[in-house]
Amino acid sequence: MKLVDEAEILVKAGNGGDGCVSFRREKFIPLGGPNGGDGGNGGSVWLVADENLNTLVDFRHERKFNAQRGQNGMGSQMYGRGGDDTEIRVPVGTVVINVATDEIIGDMTRHGERLRVAQGGRGGLGNMHFKSSTNRTPRRFTPGTEGESRELRLELKLLADVGLLGFPNAGKSTFVRAVSAATPRVADYPFTTLYPNLGVVRIEQDRSFVIADIPGLIEGAAEGAGLGVLFLRHVQRNRLLLHLVDVAPFELDVDPVTQIANEVRAIERELAKFDPELLRKPRWLVFNKADLVPEDELDARVAAVLEALDWTQPHFVVSAISKTNTWPVCQQAMQHLDAVRVAELEATEEAAAAAGAPGPAPGSASDASAGNDRDANA
Ligand SMILES: Nc1nc2c(ncn2[C@@H]2O[C@H](COP(=O)(O)OP(=O)(O)OP(=O)(O)O)[C@@H](O)[C@H]2O)c(=O)[nH]1
Numbered sequence: 001m002k003l004v005d006e007a008e009i010l011v012k013a014g015n016g017g018d019g020c021v022s023f024r025r026e027k028f029i030p031l032g033g034p035n036g037g038d039g040g041n042g043g044s045v046w047l048v049a050d051e052n053l054n055t056l057v058d059f060r061h062e063r064k065f066n067a068q069r070g071q072n073g074m075g076s077q078m079y080g081r082g083g084d085d086t087e088i089r090v091p092v093g094t095v096v097i098n099v100a101t102d103e104i105i106g107d108m109t110r111h112g113e114r115l116r117v118a119q120g121g122r123g124g125l126g127n128m129h130f131k132s133s134t135n136r137t138p139r140r141f142t143p144g145t146e147g148e149s150r151e152l153r154l155e156l157k158l159l160a161d162v163g164l165l166g167f168p169n170a171g172k173s174t175f176v177r178a179v180s181a182a183t184p185r186v187a188d189y190p191f192t193t194l195y196p197n198l199g200v201v202r203i204e205q206d207r208s209f210v211i212a213d214i215p216g217l218i219e220g221a222a223e224g225a226g227l228g229v230l231f232l233r234h235v236q237r238n239r240l241l242l243h244l245v246d247v248a249p250f251e252l253d254v255d256p257v258t259q260i261a262n263e264v265r266a267i268e269r270e271l272a273k274f275d276p277e278l279l280r281k282p283r284w285l286v287f288n289k290a291d292l293v294p295e296d297e298l299d300a301r302v303a304a305v306l307e308a309l310d311w312t313q314p315h316f317v318v319s320a321i322s323k324t325n326t327w328p329v330c331q332q333a334m335q336h337l338d339a340v341r342v343a344e345l346e347a348t349e350e351a352a353a354a355a356g357a358p359g360p361a362p363g364s365a366s367d368a369s370a371g372n373d374r375d376a377n378a
Pocket residue numbers: 166167168169170171172173174175215216288289290291292318319320321322
Protein backbone atom coordinates (compact mmCIF):
# COMPACT_ATOMS: atom_id res chain seq x y z
CA MET A 1 0.00 0.00 0.00
CA LYS A 2 1.20 3.42 -0.84
CA LEU A 3 0.07 6.77 0.40
CA VAL A 4 1.04 9.15 -2.31
CA ASP A 5 0.64 12.87 -2.38
CA GLU A 6 0.60 14.10 -5.97
CA ALA A 7 0.87 17.31 -7.91
CA GLU A 8 1.25 18.25 -11.57
CA ILE A 9 3.20 21.31 -12.55
CA LEU A 10 4.28 23.04 -15.75
CA VAL A 11 7.83 24.28 -16.05
CA LYS A 12 9.11 26.53 -18.80
CA ALA A 13 12.70 27.65 -19.06
CA GLY A 14 13.53 31.08 -20.46
CA ASN A 15 14.15 31.52 -24.18
CA GLY A 16 17.57 32.68 -25.26
CA GLY A 17 17.81 36.35 -26.17
CA ASP A 18 18.16 37.16 -29.88
CA GLY A 19 21.46 38.18 -31.39
CA CYS A 20 21.61 41.84 -32.32
CA VAL A 21 22.04 43.49 -35.69
CA SER A 22 23.93 46.73 -35.32
CA PHE A 23 26.68 48.69 -37.07
CA ARG A 24 29.49 50.90 -36.02
CA ARG A 25 28.93 54.51 -36.88
CA GLU A 26 31.76 55.79 -38.95
CA LYS A 27 32.19 59.15 -40.54
CA PHE A 28 31.01 59.28 -44.14
CA ILE A 29 30.10 55.58 -44.15
CA PRO A 30 26.40 55.02 -43.51
CA LEU A 31 26.89 51.43 -42.37
CA GLY A 32 30.10 50.70 -40.56
CA GLY A 33 31.27 47.24 -39.53
CA PRO A 34 28.70 44.97 -37.85
CA ASN A 35 28.96 45.08 -34.07
CA GLY A 36 25.73 43.45 -32.77
CA GLY A 37 26.34 41.35 -29.64
CA ASP A 38 24.95 37.96 -28.68
CA GLY A 39 21.72 37.35 -26.80
CA GLY A 40 21.96 36.03 -23.23
CA ASN A 41 21.03 32.46 -22.38
CA GLY A 42 17.58 31.85 -20.92
CA GLY A 43 17.27 30.86 -17.25
CA SER A 44 16.69 27.20 -16.35
CA VAL A 45 14.15 25.72 -13.97
CA TRP A 46 15.47 23.64 -11.08
CA LEU A 47 13.87 21.51 -8.40
CA VAL A 48 15.60 21.76 -5.03
CA ALA A 49 15.02 19.17 -2.29
CA ASP A 50 14.14 20.69 1.06
CA GLU A 51 13.84 18.67 4.25
CA ASN A 52 11.62 21.32 5.84
CA LEU A 53 8.74 20.52 3.52
CA ASN A 54 6.58 17.47 3.93
CA THR A 55 3.78 17.62 1.38
CA LEU A 56 3.01 18.83 -2.12
CA VAL A 57 -0.16 20.66 -1.16
CA ASP A 58 1.24 24.09 -2.00
CA PHE A 59 1.38 23.11 -5.69
CA ARG A 60 -2.37 23.20 -5.77
CA HIS A 61 -2.19 26.98 -5.66
CA GLU A 62 0.81 27.51 -7.87
CA ARG A 63 1.24 25.20 -10.85
CA LYS A 64 3.22 27.16 -13.42
CA PHE A 65 6.87 28.03 -13.09
CA ASN A 66 8.77 30.06 -15.66
CA ALA A 67 12.39 31.06 -15.72
CA GLN A 68 13.47 34.39 -17.15
CA ARG A 69 14.23 35.00 -20.81
CA GLY A 70 17.74 35.98 -21.84
CA GLN A 71 18.15 39.60 -22.84
CA ASN A 72 18.70 40.40 -26.52
CA GLY A 73 22.20 41.31 -27.64
CA MET A 74 22.99 44.99 -28.08
CA GLY A 75 25.12 47.21 -30.26
CA SER A 76 28.81 47.84 -29.61
CA GLN A 77 29.33 44.07 -29.20
CA MET A 78 27.39 44.02 -25.95
CA TYR A 79 26.02 40.67 -24.82
CA GLY A 80 22.51 40.36 -23.43
CA ARG A 81 22.25 39.43 -19.78
CA GLY A 82 21.42 35.78 -19.02
CA GLY A 83 17.93 35.14 -17.62
CA ASP A 84 17.62 34.24 -13.93
CA ASP A 85 17.06 30.61 -13.02
CA THR A 86 13.92 29.62 -11.13
CA GLU A 87 14.12 27.25 -8.19
CA ILE A 88 11.18 25.20 -6.97
CA ARG A 89 11.47 23.73 -3.50
CA VAL A 90 10.06 20.22 -3.09
CA PRO A 91 10.11 17.85 -0.12
CA VAL A 92 12.93 15.34 0.19
CA GLY A 93 11.51 12.06 -1.15
CA THR A 94 9.78 13.59 -4.17
CA VAL A 95 9.85 11.50 -7.34
CA VAL A 96 9.74 13.51 -10.57
CA ILE A 97 7.98 12.10 -13.62
CA ASN A 98 7.84 13.51 -17.14
CA VAL A 99 4.14 13.37 -17.98
CA ALA A 100 4.70 13.19 -21.76
CA THR A 101 6.81 10.04 -21.57
CA ASP A 102 5.72 8.70 -18.17
CA GLU A 103 9.42 8.37 -17.34
CA ILE A 104 10.93 9.00 -13.95
CA ILE A 105 13.47 11.74 -14.47
CA GLY A 106 14.57 12.22 -10.90
CA ASP A 107 14.29 11.17 -7.30
CA MET A 108 15.04 13.91 -4.81
CA THR A 109 16.61 12.04 -1.93
CA ARG A 110 19.00 14.46 -0.21
CA HIS A 111 18.44 17.89 1.28
CA GLY A 112 19.89 20.54 -1.02
CA GLU A 113 19.96 18.27 -4.07
CA ARG A 114 19.15 20.13 -7.31
CA LEU A 115 17.66 18.75 -10.50
CA ARG A 116 17.43 20.80 -13.68
CA VAL A 117 14.01 20.04 -15.17
CA ALA A 118 13.99 22.60 -17.99
CA GLN A 119 17.10 23.91 -19.66
CA GLY A 120 17.17 27.55 -20.67
CA GLY A 121 17.46 28.40 -24.40
CA ARG A 122 20.79 29.50 -25.87
CA GLY A 123 21.34 33.13 -26.74
CA GLY A 124 21.49 33.88 -30.47
CA LEU A 125 24.56 35.23 -32.24
CA GLY A 126 24.85 38.90 -33.03
CA ASN A 127 25.88 40.08 -36.46
CA MET A 128 29.42 40.77 -35.28
CA HIS A 129 30.00 37.06 -35.94
CA PHE A 130 29.01 37.39 -39.57
CA LYS A 131 31.53 39.88 -40.82
CA SER A 132 32.36 39.15 -44.41
CA SER A 133 35.40 40.38 -46.18
CA THR A 134 33.26 42.75 -48.20
CA ASN A 135 31.00 43.71 -45.34
CA ARG A 136 28.06 43.10 -47.64
CA THR A 137 26.04 40.51 -45.71
CA PRO A 138 26.27 41.75 -42.21
CA ARG A 139 22.55 41.67 -41.52
CA ARG A 140 22.77 38.03 -40.46
CA PHE A 141 22.12 37.13 -36.85
CA THR A 142 20.54 34.13 -35.14
CA PRO A 143 17.55 34.23 -32.85
CA GLY A 144 17.77 32.73 -29.35
CA THR A 145 16.60 29.15 -29.05
CA GLU A 146 13.49 28.31 -27.09
CA GLY A 147 13.74 27.24 -23.45
CA GLU A 148 12.54 23.72 -22.68
CA SER A 149 9.08 23.24 -21.28
CA ARG A 150 7.72 20.20 -19.56
CA GLU A 151 4.74 18.94 -17.69
CA LEU A 152 5.87 17.15 -14.56
CA ARG A 153 4.14 14.93 -12.10
CA LEU A 154 5.54 15.07 -8.60
CA GLU A 155 4.87 12.17 -6.29
CA LEU A 156 5.68 12.00 -2.64
CA LYS A 157 5.31 8.98 -0.47
CA LEU A 158 3.75 10.45 2.61
CA LEU A 159 5.09 9.56 5.98
CA ALA A 160 2.73 10.69 8.64
CA ASP A 161 4.60 11.67 11.79
CA VAL A 162 1.50 11.46 13.93
CA GLY A 163 -1.10 8.72 13.67
CA LEU A 164 -4.60 9.00 15.04
CA LEU A 165 -6.16 5.89 16.53
CA GLY A 166 -9.65 5.38 17.82
CA PHE A 167 -12.96 3.62 17.43
CA PRO A 168 -15.23 4.66 14.59
CA ASN A 169 -17.03 7.83 15.56
CA ALA A 170 -14.43 8.94 18.11
CA GLY A 171 -13.99 12.09 16.03
CA LYS A 172 -10.74 11.38 14.18
CA SER A 173 -11.65 13.11 10.94
CA THR A 174 -13.11 16.05 12.83
CA PHE A 175 -9.85 16.34 14.78
CA VAL A 176 -7.74 16.24 11.60
CA ARG A 177 -9.86 18.99 10.07
CA ALA A 178 -9.72 21.07 13.24
CA VAL A 179 -5.93 21.22 13.36
CA SER A 180 -4.87 21.11 9.70
CA ALA A 181 -3.80 24.02 7.59
CA ALA A 182 -4.14 21.89 4.49
CA THR A 183 -5.31 18.44 3.57
CA PRO A 184 -3.26 16.74 0.87
CA ARG A 185 -5.08 14.94 -1.88
CA VAL A 186 -4.06 11.34 -1.69
CA ALA A 187 -3.86 9.29 -4.81
CA ASP A 188 -2.93 5.77 -5.76
CA TYR A 189 -4.92 4.36 -2.96
CA PRO A 190 -6.38 0.95 -3.63
CA PHE A 191 -9.66 1.53 -1.84
CA THR A 192 -12.20 3.77 -3.39
CA THR A 193 -14.33 4.36 -0.35
CA LEU A 194 -11.91 4.41 2.54
CA TYR A 195 -9.32 7.14 2.50
CA PRO A 196 -7.17 8.04 5.43
CA ASN A 197 -7.69 11.62 6.45
CA LEU A 198 -4.43 13.44 6.19
CA GLY A 199 -3.62 16.89 7.40
CA VAL A 200 -0.63 19.16 7.54
CA VAL A 201 -0.41 20.80 10.92
CA ARG A 202 1.51 24.03 10.54
CA ILE A 203 2.88 25.28 13.84
CA GLU A 204 4.97 27.99 12.22
CA GLN A 205 5.88 28.80 8.62
CA ASP A 206 8.63 26.19 8.43
CA ARG A 207 7.58 23.90 11.25
CA SER A 208 4.89 21.42 10.46
CA PHE A 209 4.00 17.78 10.67
CA VAL A 210 1.68 15.39 8.89
CA ILE A 211 -1.14 13.82 10.81
CA ALA A 212 -3.11 10.84 9.50
CA ASP A 213 -6.06 9.05 10.93
CA ILE A 214 -6.08 5.32 10.76
CA PRO A 215 -9.58 4.44 9.60
CA GLY A 216 -11.09 1.03 9.86
CA LEU A 217 -9.19 -0.05 12.94
CA ILE A 218 -11.71 -2.37 14.48
CA GLU A 219 -11.47 -5.48 16.57
CA GLY A 220 -9.95 -8.23 14.49
CA ALA A 221 -7.94 -5.79 12.40
CA ALA A 222 -4.69 -7.52 13.25
CA GLU A 223 -6.00 -10.75 11.75
CA GLY A 224 -6.99 -8.99 8.59
CA ALA A 225 -10.60 -8.16 9.37
CA GLY A 226 -11.67 -5.07 7.52
CA LEU A 227 -8.88 -2.96 6.18
CA GLY A 228 -7.27 -2.36 9.53
CA VAL A 229 -4.25 -4.52 8.88
CA LEU A 230 -3.18 -2.25 6.03
CA PHE A 231 -3.38 0.79 8.20
CA LEU A 232 -1.56 -0.91 11.01
CA ARG A 233 1.48 -1.02 8.75
CA HIS A 234 1.35 2.73 8.68
CA VAL A 235 1.21 2.97 12.42
CA GLN A 236 4.60 1.28 12.54
CA ARG A 237 6.11 4.33 10.93
CA ASN A 238 4.35 6.97 13.02
CA ARG A 239 6.53 8.64 15.61
CA LEU A 240 3.67 9.52 17.88
CA LEU A 241 0.18 8.12 18.25
CA LEU A 242 -2.81 10.08 19.43
CA HIS A 243 -5.42 7.74 20.78
CA LEU A 244 -8.80 9.43 20.53
CA VAL A 245 -11.72 8.35 22.70
CA ASP A 246 -15.27 9.60 22.83
CA VAL A 247 -15.63 10.87 26.39
CA ALA A 248 -19.43 10.75 26.04
CA PRO A 249 -20.14 7.27 24.67
CA PHE A 250 -23.75 6.48 24.01
CA GLU A 251 -24.58 3.14 25.62
CA LEU A 252 -27.51 3.05 27.96
CA ASP A 253 -26.62 0.03 30.05
CA VAL A 254 -22.85 0.44 30.36
CA ASP A 255 -21.13 2.87 32.66
CA PRO A 256 -19.18 5.37 30.48
CA VAL A 257 -15.91 4.91 32.38
CA THR A 258 -16.01 1.16 31.79
CA GLN A 259 -16.96 1.64 28.16
CA ILE A 260 -14.18 4.11 27.44
CA ALA A 261 -11.59 1.94 29.18
CA ASN A 262 -12.81 -1.13 27.28
CA GLU A 263 -12.53 0.65 23.96
CA VAL A 264 -8.99 1.78 24.70
CA ARG A 265 -8.01 -1.78 25.64
CA ALA A 266 -9.67 -3.20 22.52
CA ILE A 267 -7.47 -1.01 20.35
CA GLU A 268 -4.41 -1.89 22.41
CA ARG A 269 -5.12 -5.58 21.84
CA GLU A 270 -5.19 -5.00 18.08
CA LEU A 271 -1.91 -3.13 18.20
CA ALA A 272 -0.28 -5.83 20.31
CA LYS A 273 -1.49 -8.66 18.08
CA PHE A 274 -0.08 -6.99 15.01
CA ASP A 275 3.21 -6.00 16.57
CA PRO A 276 3.84 -5.78 20.32
CA GLU A 277 6.41 -3.05 19.64
CA LEU A 278 3.53 -0.74 18.74
CA LEU A 279 2.52 -0.60 22.38
CA ARG A 280 5.92 0.84 23.21
CA LYS A 281 5.40 3.78 20.88
CA PRO A 282 4.57 7.08 22.53
CA ARG A 283 0.77 7.21 22.67
CA TRP A 284 -1.20 10.06 24.14
CA LEU A 285 -4.80 9.69 25.21
CA VAL A 286 -7.10 12.37 23.84
CA PHE A 287 -10.57 12.56 25.39
CA ASN A 288 -12.75 14.09 22.69
CA LYS A 289 -16.28 15.55 22.73
CA ALA A 290 -15.71 17.24 26.08
CA ASP A 291 -18.53 19.63 25.15
CA LEU A 292 -21.04 16.81 25.60
CA VAL A 293 -20.25 16.13 29.25
CA PRO A 294 -21.27 18.54 32.03
CA GLU A 295 -18.18 20.22 33.41
CA ASP A 296 -18.57 18.91 36.95
CA GLU A 297 -18.71 15.33 35.66
CA LEU A 298 -15.92 15.65 33.13
CA ASP A 299 -12.90 15.79 35.45
CA ALA A 300 -14.10 12.87 37.54
CA ARG A 301 -14.79 10.76 34.45
CA VAL A 302 -11.39 11.46 32.94
CA ALA A 303 -9.65 10.73 36.24
CA ALA A 304 -11.55 7.45 36.62
CA VAL A 305 -10.61 6.30 33.11
CA LEU A 306 -6.94 7.15 33.65
CA GLU A 307 -7.00 5.18 36.86
CA ALA A 308 -8.80 2.20 35.34
CA LEU A 309 -6.21 2.07 32.57
CA ASP A 310 -3.26 2.83 34.83
CA TRP A 311 -2.41 5.54 32.31
CA THR A 312 0.98 7.21 32.73
CA GLN A 313 1.58 8.91 29.38
CA PRO A 314 0.23 12.40 28.60
CA HIS A 315 -3.50 12.92 28.18
CA PHE A 316 -5.65 15.79 26.90
CA VAL A 317 -9.29 16.73 27.09
CA VAL A 318 -10.55 18.40 23.91
CA SER A 319 -13.55 19.20 21.79
CA ALA A 320 -12.56 18.72 18.16
CA ILE A 321 -15.81 20.16 16.89
CA SER A 322 -15.29 23.51 18.63
CA LYS A 323 -11.46 23.29 18.42
CA THR A 324 -11.24 23.65 22.18
CA ASN A 325 -7.81 22.65 23.48
CA THR A 326 -6.79 21.00 20.19
CA TRP A 327 -3.93 23.43 19.54
CA PRO A 328 -1.94 22.58 22.72
CA VAL A 329 -2.03 18.93 21.65
CA CYS A 330 -0.40 19.91 18.35
CA GLN A 331 2.18 22.20 19.92
CA GLN A 332 3.28 19.48 22.30
CA ALA A 333 3.28 16.95 19.47
CA MET A 334 5.59 19.25 17.49
CA GLN A 335 7.95 19.58 20.45
CA HIS A 336 7.94 15.82 20.83
CA LEU A 337 8.72 15.32 17.10
CA ASP A 338 11.52 17.89 17.22
CA ALA A 339 13.06 16.03 20.16
CA VAL A 340 12.71 12.69 18.33
CA ARG A 341 14.40 14.14 15.23
CA VAL A 342 17.31 15.50 17.26
CA ALA A 343 17.71 12.14 19.00
CA GLU A 344 17.61 10.30 15.66
CA LEU A 345 20.18 12.61 14.16
CA GLU A 346 22.49 12.17 17.15
CA ALA A 347 22.09 8.42 16.93
CA THR A 348 23.00 8.49 13.21
CA GLU A 349 26.02 10.65 13.90
CA GLU A 350 27.17 8.41 16.72
CA ALA A 351 26.75 5.32 14.56
CA ALA A 352 28.69 7.00 11.76
CA ALA A 353 31.43 8.09 14.14
CA ALA A 354 31.66 4.56 15.52
CA ALA A 355 32.00 3.26 11.97
CA GLY A 356 34.75 5.80 11.32
CA ALA A 357 32.80 7.72 8.71
CA PRO A 358 31.85 11.36 8.96
CA GLY A 359 28.24 11.81 10.07
CA PRO A 360 25.74 13.82 8.09
CA ALA A 361 26.15 17.53 8.61
CA PRO A 362 22.64 18.93 8.30
CA GLY A 363 23.73 22.55 7.88
CA SER A 364 26.24 21.86 5.17
CA ALA A 365 23.74 19.97 3.05
CA SER A 366 21.70 23.10 2.46
CA ASP A 367 24.54 24.70 0.62
CA ALA A 368 23.71 23.53 -2.85
CA SER A 369 27.15 22.80 -4.14
CA ALA A 370 27.78 21.99 -7.75
CA GLY A 371 28.21 18.34 -6.77
CA ASN A 372 24.53 18.26 -5.82
CA ASP A 373 23.36 19.39 -9.22
CA ARG A 374 21.87 16.98 -11.67
CA ASP A 375 20.32 17.41 -15.04
CA ALA A 376 17.06 15.73 -16.02
CA ASN A 377 18.41 15.43 -19.56
CA ALA A 378 21.62 13.74 -18.49
N1 LIG B 1 -20.25 17.17 20.15
C1 LIG B 1 -19.15 16.79 19.49
N2 LIG B 1 -19.26 16.01 18.42
C2 LIG B 1 -18.12 15.65 17.79
C3 LIG B 1 -16.83 16.10 18.23
N3 LIG B 1 -15.92 15.58 17.39
C4 LIG B 1 -16.58 14.85 16.47
N4 LIG B 1 -17.92 14.89 16.71
C5 LIG B 1 -18.99 14.24 15.92
O1 LIG B 1 -18.85 12.84 16.04
C6 LIG B 1 -19.19 12.19 14.83
C7 LIG B 1 -18.04 11.33 14.34
O2 LIG B 1 -16.94 12.16 14.03
P1 LIG B 1 -15.87 11.76 12.94
O3 LIG B 1 -14.84 12.81 12.98
O4 LIG B 1 -16.50 11.44 11.67
O5 LIG B 1 -15.33 10.42 13.59
P2 LIG B 1 -14.26 9.40 13.03
O6 LIG B 1 -13.51 8.89 14.21
O7 LIG B 1 -13.49 9.99 11.94
O8 LIG B 1 -15.22 8.28 12.51
P3 LIG B 1 -14.93 7.15 11.40
O9 LIG B 1 -14.73 7.89 10.11
O10 LIG B 1 -16.21 6.37 11.43
O11 LIG B 1 -13.74 6.36 11.85
C8 LIG B 1 -19.54 13.30 13.84
O12 LIG B 1 -20.94 13.44 13.84
C9 LIG B 1 -18.89 14.53 14.47
O13 LIG B 1 -19.55 15.71 14.14
C10 LIG B 1 -16.79 16.94 19.38
O14 LIG B 1 -15.73 17.40 19.83
N5 LIG B 1 -17.97 17.24 19.97
